[in-house]
Amino acid sequence: GENVEQHPSTLSVQEGDSAVIKCTYSDSASNYFPWYKQELGKGPQLIIDIRSNVGEKKDQRIAVTLNKTAKHFSLHITETQPEDSAVYFCAASSRTGGFKTIFGAGTRLFVKA
Amino acid sequence: NAGVTQTPKFRILKIGQSMTLQCAQDMNHNYMYWYRQDPGMGLKLIYYSVGAGITDKGEVPNGYNVSRSTTEDFPLRLELAAPSQTSVYFCASSYSSDRGDGYTFGSGTRLTVV
Numbered sequence: 001g002e003n004v005e006q007h008p009s010t011l012s013v014q015e016g017d018s019a020v021i022k023c024t025y026s027d028s029a030s031n032y033f034p035w036y037k038q039e040l041g042k043g044p045q046l047i048i049d050i051r052s053n054v055g056e057k058k059d060q061r062i063a064v065t066l067n068k069t070a071k072h073f074s075l076h077i078t079e080t081q082p083e084d085s086a087v088y089f090c091a092a093s094s095r096t097g098g099f100k101t102i103f104g105a106g107t108r109l110f111v112k113a
Numbered sequence: 114n115a116g117v118t119q120t121p122k123f124r125i126l127k128i129g130q131s132m133t134l135q136c137a138q139d140m141n142h143n144y145m146y147w148y149r150q151d152p153g154m155g156l157k158l159i160y161y162s163v164g165a166g167i168t169d170k171g172e173v174p175n176g177y178n179v180s181r182s183t184t185e186d187f188p189l190r191l192e193l194a195a196p197s198q199t200s201v202y203f204c205a206s207s208y209s210s211d212r213g214d215g216y217t218f219g220s221g222t223r224l225t226v227v
Contacts, residue, residue: 006155034215043117043203043218044156089155101216105155 002027004092006104013080014112021107023090024072027100030092033066033073038087038106047088048075080111115139119204119219126194126226134189134222136204143209145187146171146216147179149200156203162187163209194226 005024013019023033031052036044050057050064050073057064061080066073077084087108093101120135138145143164148156158171162181176198178190187206191198202222207214 032214036216036218041220043205043220044216045218046215049215101158103156106153 002100002102004090004102004104006090006107008107009105010108010110012110012112015080015082017080019077019080019084019109019111021075021088021090021109022072023074023092023104024070025092025102026071027092027094027102028071029094030071031095032093033064034091034093035062035064035075036089036091038089040086044089077109080109082111082113085109085111117204117206117217117219119202119222121222122220123223124225126191126224128194128196128226130194131190131192132194132224134191134202134204134224136187136189136219137185138187138204138206138217139185140206140208140217141184142206142217143184144207144214145181146205146207147177147187147189148203148205149173150203150221151200159189159202191224196226198224199226200224 007022034049037047038044048059048064050066061078063076087106089106090104117138146161147159157173159177160179162168165184168179181187204219205216207216
């Protein structure tokens with residue numbers, strides 16, 4: 001079946017450093033790629049998304065890149081802060097042939113002060 | 114806007130008991146979803162709905178039932194609870210579009226079956 005692989009599962013960085021999380025998807029019909037941040041005890045929250053007709057999108061300290069040929073997309077967080085510590089999920093969504101959104105398994109990010 | 118509201122936040126059930134997890138959204142979203150999240154794992158889709166009166170199975174529907182009588186509400190019913198249903202349950206909603214939409218999630222219901 002279709003799946004989304006997310007790496008790494010755990011990432012520890014020093015405050016101020018950059019963090020990169022990578023996802024690979026298998027469904028070539030996927031055309032929408034959101035990223036969610038989940039803080040402890042809370043539901044996931046959408047932080048940034050990208051559509052298949054765009055290669056890169058940036059919002060302040062976070063950016064997402066998409067390579068449709070290679071079927072992978074990445075989340076980049078610059079100048080990390082302790083409040084960035086959370087679990088991050090990528091997802092790939094397709095409306096072709098029916099509804100389908102598949103989530104990655106998540107990356108636990110630790111930002112050390 | 115309250116967003117997506119889930120109740121209860123916590124619940125302990127005994128094996129064989131039943132319960133309904135409530136979910137309501139006030140954003141006039143057409144799409145609503147139920148996910149479960151097991152410890153250290155990603156999100157698995159249980160059921161989803163594209164509008165009032167329309168529901169469909171997701172990846173892990175066994176042991177659950179849903180209904181969507183209104184746009185706002187999407188309750189999840191557990192019949193004959195089993196230990197394997199111990200999990201955190203998230204309800205989410207989105208405004209449908211052909212180009213895809215991000216989800217708004219509720220804060221979750223932590224369910225333990227003993």
